[in-house]
Amino acid sequence: MSPTVDPVLIALDWGTSSFRAFLMGQGATVLDQRGSAEGITNLPRPGAEGFVDVFAAQCGAWLARWPGLPVVAGGMVGSAQGWREAPYAECPADLSGLARAAVEVEAPGARILIAPGVLSAPAYGAPDVIRGEEIQVAGALQAHPALAARARFLMPGTHSKWVSLEAGRITGFATYMTGELFAVLCRHSLLGRLMPEGEQAAPEAAAEAFALGLRMARESGPGDLAHQLFATRTLGLTKRLPPAALADFLSGLLIGHEVVSGLAHTGAAEAGLPLALIGEGTLCRRYAAVLESLGAPPALLLGNTAPAGLFQFAIAAGLVRPAPAANTAEEAAP
Amino acid sequence: MSPTVDPVLIALDWGTSSFRAFLMGQGATVLDQRGSAEGITNLPRPGAEGFVDVFAAQCGAWLARWPGLPVVAGGMVGSAQGWREAPYAECPADLSGLARAAVEVEAPGARILIAPGVLSAPAYGAPDVIRGEEIQVAGALQAHPALAARARFLMPGTHSKWVSLEAGRITGFATYMTGELFAVLCRHSLLGRLMPEGEQAAPEAAAEAFALGLRMARESGPGDLAHQLFATRTLGLTKRLPPAALADFLSGLLIGHEVVSGLAHTGAAEAGLPLALIGEGTLCRRYAAVLESLGAPPALLLGNTAPAGLFQFAIAAGLVRPAPAANTAEEAAP
Numbered sequence: 131m132s133p134t135v136d137p138v139l140i141a142l143d144w145g146t147s148s149f150r151a152f153l154m155g156q157g158a159t160v161l162d163q164r165g166s167a168e169g170i171t172n173l174p175r176p177g178a179e180g181f182v183d184v185f186a187a188q189c190g191a192w193l194a195r196w197p198g199l200p201v202v203a204g205g206m207v208g209s210a211q212g213w214r215e216a217p218y219a220e221c222p223a224d225l226s227g228l229a230r231a232a233v234e235v236e237a238p239g240a241r242i243l244i245a246p247g248v249l250s251a252p253a254y255g256a257p258d259v260i261r262g263e264e265i266q267v268a269g270a271l272q273a274h275p276a277l278a279a280r281a282r283f284l285m286p287g288t289h290s291k292w293v294s295l296e297a298g299r300i301t302g303f304a305t306y307m308t309g310e311l312f313a314v315l316c317r318h319s320l321l322g323r324l325m326p327e328g329e330q331a332a333p334e335a336a337a338e339a340f341a342l343g344l345r346m347a348r349e350s351g352p353g354d355l356a357h358q359l360f361a362t363r364t365l366g367l368t369k370r371l372p373p374a375a376l377a378d379f380l381s382g383l384l385i386g387h388e389v390v391s392g393l394a395h396t397g398a399a400e401a402g403l404p405l406a407l408i409g410e411g412t413l414c415r416r417y418a419a420v421l422e423s424l425g426a427p428p429a430l431l432l433g434n435t436a437p438a439g440l441f442q443f444a445i446a447a448g449l450v451r452p453a454p455a456a457n458t459a460e461e462a463a464p
Numbered sequence: 465m466s467p468t469v470d471p472v473l474i475a476l477d478w479g480t481s482s483f484r485a486f487l488m489g490q491g492a493t494v495l496d497q498r499g500s501a502e503g504i505t506n507l508p509r510p511g512a513e514g515f516v517d518v519f520a521a522q523c524g525a526w527l528a529r530w531p532g533l534p535v536v537a538g539g540m541v542g543s544a545q546g547w548r549e550a551p552y553a554e555c556p557a558d559l560s561g562l563a564r565a566a567v568e569v570e571a572p573g574a575r576i577l578i579a580p581g582v583l584s585a586p587a588y589g590a591p592d593v594i595r596g597e598e599i600q601v602a603g604a605l606q607a608h609p610a611l612a613a614r615a616r617f618l619m620p621g622t623h624s625k626w627v628s629l630e631a632g633r634i635t636g637f638a639t640y641m642t643g644e645l646f647a648v649l650c651r652h653s654l655l656g657r658l659m660p661e662g663e664q665a666a667p668e669a670a671a672e673a674f675a676l677g678l679r680m681a682r683e684s685g686p687g688d689l690a691h692q693l694f695a696t697r698t699l700g701l702t703k704r705l706p707p708a709a710l711a712d713f714l715s716g717l718l719i720g721h722e723v724v725s726g727l728a729h730t731g732a733a734e735a736g737l738p739l740a741l742i743g744e745g746t747l748c749r750r751y752a753a754v755l756e757s758l759g760a761p762p763a764l765l766l767g768n769t770a771p772a773g774l775f776q777f778a779i780a781a782g783l784v785r786p787a788p789a790a791n792t793a794e795e796a797a798p
Contacts, residue, residue, distance in 0.1 A: 249702070256680065256695035257702045289654075289694070305694040310653055318652045319644055320623075346590065353681065353725030355689045356718065360623070360639040361590030368583070368591045384690065391687030 137161050138450045140189055140199050141440035142242070144207035145169050145262060150436070151188050156451075158272060158441035164188045170206050170213075181213040182237045193239045200449035201242040202440050205262035208233065208244040218249035218259060222299040225268055225446035232447060245443050250302050258305055263291045266408050267300060268442040269435030274406070277430075282398040282405045284429070286385075286417045288313070292392045304395060306388040316377060321359065324366035324373050331375035339375035340382035344420060347386025355387055382420075389420050399426040406430040471495050472784045474523055474533050475774035476576070478541035479503050479596060484770070485522050490785075492606060492775035498522045504540050504547075515547040516571045527573045534783035535576040536774050539596035542567065542578040552583035552593060556633040559602055559780035566781060579777050584636050592639055597625045600742050601634065602776045603769030608740070616732040616739045618763070620719075620751045622647070626726045638729060640722040650711060655693065658700035658707050665709035673709035674716035678754060681720025689721055723754045733760045740764040 135155045143150040147169035153162040166188065173180030193199060208216035219231040231246040247261030263285050271278050283293040288309035294302045316322045331339065342365075346358050362380045365371040371379055393399045398421075405421070407414040407429045418429050444450045469489045477484040481503035487496040500522065507514030527533060542550035553565040565580040581595030597619050605612050617627040622643035628636045650656045665673065676699075680692050696714045699705040705713055727733045732755075739755070741748040741763045752763050778784045 251702060256692065257698040257704065258694065259698055259701065304691050305698075306690040307653070307693050308690050311690055311693075314648050314652045318648045319641070347687065350686045351725060351728055352684050352686055352688070353721035353723070353728070354686070356640040356642050356645055356722055357638050357725060357729075358590065359641050359645075360592065364591040364593055364639075367593065368585060370591065387687035388690055389687070391685060391691060394685055394687070395691075 135159075135161065137192070137196055137199060139441060139444050140192060140201040140240075141437055141444070142185070142189075142201065142203035142207065143205055143262070143265075143436040143440065144203050144212075145205040146171055149184055149188065152437040152440070153192050154437060154441055158438045160437050162192070163437075170209070170211055178213060178235070181207070181235075185237050185240075185242070189240075197239065199240070200444060201240045202245065202444045202447065202449065203242050204245040204265040204436065204440055204443065208246060209261055212244075213242075214244060216244045216246035218247045218261075219264075221248055221250040221303075222296075222301045223248045223264065224299045225442055228264060228268075228443060229447040232443075243444075243447055243449065245440075248300055248303070258303055260291050260293065260303055260305070262436070263293060263303070264300060265439035265443060266435045267293055267295065267439065269437065269439030270406055270408055270432050271295075271298075272438040272442050273432065273435065274430070277404055277406060280403060282396050282403060283408060284392065284398070284405065284417065284421075285408045286413050287409060290388055290392075292396050292398070294396055302396075304392065306392065308384050308388045312377075312381060312384050315359065315362075315380065321362040321376070321380065324363060325376050326373050329374045331372060331378055335372055335375045336378040339371050339378040342371070343379040343382025343384075344386040344423065347383050347390055348424065350387065350390070355383075358383055385417065385420050386424075389417070389424050389426075393421070393424060393426055399424070401427060403427075404430060406432055408432045408435055469493075469495065471526070471530055471533060473775060473778050474526060474535040474574075475771055475778070476519070476523075476535065476537035476541065477539055477596070477599070477770040477774065478537050478546075479539040480505055483518055483522065486771040486774070487526050488771060488775055492772045494771050496526070497771075504543070504545055512547060512569070515541070515569075519571050519574070519576070523574075531573065533574070534778060535574045536579065536778045536781065536783065537576050538579040538599035538770065538774055538777065542580060543595055546578070547576075548578060550578045550580035552595075553580045553598075555582055555584040555637075556630075556635045557582045557598065558633045559776055562598060562602075562777060563781040566777075577778075577781055577783065579774075582634055582637070592637055594625050594627065594637055594639070596770070597627060597637070598634060599773035599777060600769045601627055601629065601773065603771065603773030604740055604742055604766050605629075605632075606772040606776050607766065607769065608764070611738055611740060614737060616730050616737060617742060618726065618732070618739065618751065618755075619742045620747050621743060624722055624726075626730050626732070628730055636730075638726065640726065642718050642722045646711075646715060646718050649693065649696075649714065655696040655710070655714065658697060659710050660707050663708045665706060665712055669706055669709045670712040673705050673712040676705070677713040677716025677718075678720040678757065681717050681724055682758065684721065684724070689717075692717055719751065719754050720758075723751070723758050723760075727755070727758060727760055733758070735761060737761075738764060740766055742766045742769055 139154040141152045149168045151164040168184045216233040251257040278298045285291045290306040473488045475486045483502045485498045502518045550567040585591040612632045619625045624640040
């Protein structure tokens with residue numbers, strides 16, 4: 131694809147297991163994009179050179195055609211295992227705080243500004259961290275500015291993140307290891323033994339098993355999970371669920387536990403408090419159904435907001451101009 | 465060891481990862497014992513032949529000297545993956561019910577009666593199973609007959625079992641996958657990454673980390689575990705805990721969750737209701753401390769009650785005579 135308008139930014143969403151690059155024009159429009167599985171744990175060679183290689187291979191042609199384009203990056207690329215560590219900004223955090231805490235790396239023909247993650251470190255209770263999700267939240271605000279006043283964001287996945295936003299600032303968040311728990315229990319625990327490899331339950335059986343897990347989560351008390359997990363085995367042993375539906379039961383149980391807890395701690399079931407789901411469509415729709423069944427108002431479903439968030443980060447860092455002024459000027463030109 | 469009194473039974477405690485054989489005399493005394501790591505998942509060859517090999521190698525000399533000794537077995541040897549499946553007896557269950565549901569296998573020079581496990585299958589809620597623990601409970605009752613009226617039993621481990629006993633019968637139980645969760649999270653999840661291999665924290669640091677996990681468990685609400693687990697990482701990232709103490713934190717968190725839930729569901733914190741811990745000493749003492757910190761009365765600490773339980777099972781099956789009558793007759797002889 132050859133853009134007809136000039137790009138103003140290259141934005142990199144560089145996570146643990148994938149690399150995404152966006153060539154962006156004024157107004158956060160995506161003009162072109164590239165991607166690969168070269169996440170920070172899957173580089174062609176170790177160390178900074180591996181990062182340079184991937185960046186040059188994926189973005190070299192863009193830089194050759196538009197030399198001097200600013201480049202920003204977010205995600206695990208700024209972690210201790212990344213290209214260069216961008217230490218966490220402390221909560222409450224907004225885009226200007228992220229921009230102040232950013233770090234820079236150099237590649238041939240480009241300087242790359244890496245966004246920090248955010249740390250929530252209450253004096254009492256456990257600390258928590260996000261890295262990349264703060265960018266997705268910024269992107270959601272670009273598309274839905276009304277959320278900036280007060281909203282809750284849920285980004286489901288390997289490590290689900292529940293983010294609270296008040297007056298334009300991230301005020302707190304909680305990580306749930308739901309996706310990773312599901313994966314390690316299926317692969318490495320006794321619970322996976324009765325699950326047939328590569329076989330999926332019929333849609334109705336899968337939905338029933340998921341609903342059973344969800345119901346158990348809804349009825350659970352403190353500490354019950356390690357017991358309820360075992361039902362993944364006993365429901366199979368006693369043939370109450372078909373083997374192919376055991377993973378669906380486990381999924382319903384784990385997602386249910388997360389949502390019960392997340393709603394209780396973030397107040398996201400409060401009437402009038404907007405709740406937005408950010409991420410892959412199928413998973414977000416599954417979470418949306420669970421949220422509604424547990425009493426939350428309908429959630430806003432957003433797709434990938436990372437490019438828009440990286441654009442907002444670049445504006446906050448002074449690397450690109452905010453869109454409206456520029457557009458207005460152009461439209462006003464004779 | 466060469467017993468001076470004649471044995472009346474060979475009792476096998478044959479689990480997933482270990483084999484134990486006891487040569488027993490009247491009154492459930494252990495005259496001799498053998499053991500190996502040849503659990504049912506670690507046999508010299510697959511199928512029934514593997515079981516025969518282990519039994520012959522370990523118990524052949526006893527049978528040669530005392531031909532015709534009855535043999536009983538309990539544990540996973542009676543599971544679908546065992547020597548022969550002994551289908552679960554249904555809850556409520558007592559020893560005579562176990563004896564009725566036992567199955568027999570043959571080896572050169574011996575018939576072996578395998579005890580069934582117990583199934584709890586409420587019409588509503590998830591089913592649960594035990595296999596081997598019903599024998600340990602029977603052994604505890606032999607040593608402490610007063611517990612038969614009403615008691616709770618806790619057998620901590622890979623799959624912790626909480627068993628309720630009323631009027632001499634097992635009326636219900638709950639499995640907690642605490643030990644397995646700990647192992648798979650340390651070995652296969654992100655949480656293990658910050659834990660230094662083979663390094664242990666200083667006793668004071670370990671105790672502090674364990675207490676922190678326990679406190680978080682005590683303060684948890686429904687569904688919180690998948691979030692609190694992540695603290696194992698963030699407490700390391702933020703250097704609030706030394707890397708070598710992260711496993712202790714995780715242990716305190718998981719055991720705490722189990723005990724919070726177990727006490728709530730079994731009523732084991734009730735004043736005057738005896739609670740007995742059965743199993744390996746160090747682990748049982750750790751659980752006993754957690755139980756007390758969570759408001760339970762002091763627990764009775766029992767060691768390995770499996771041999772005594774297998775002896776009681778053999779009596780219920782009519783394979784050996786109850787002890788008292790025989791002893792009394794001998795003492796009364798001139």
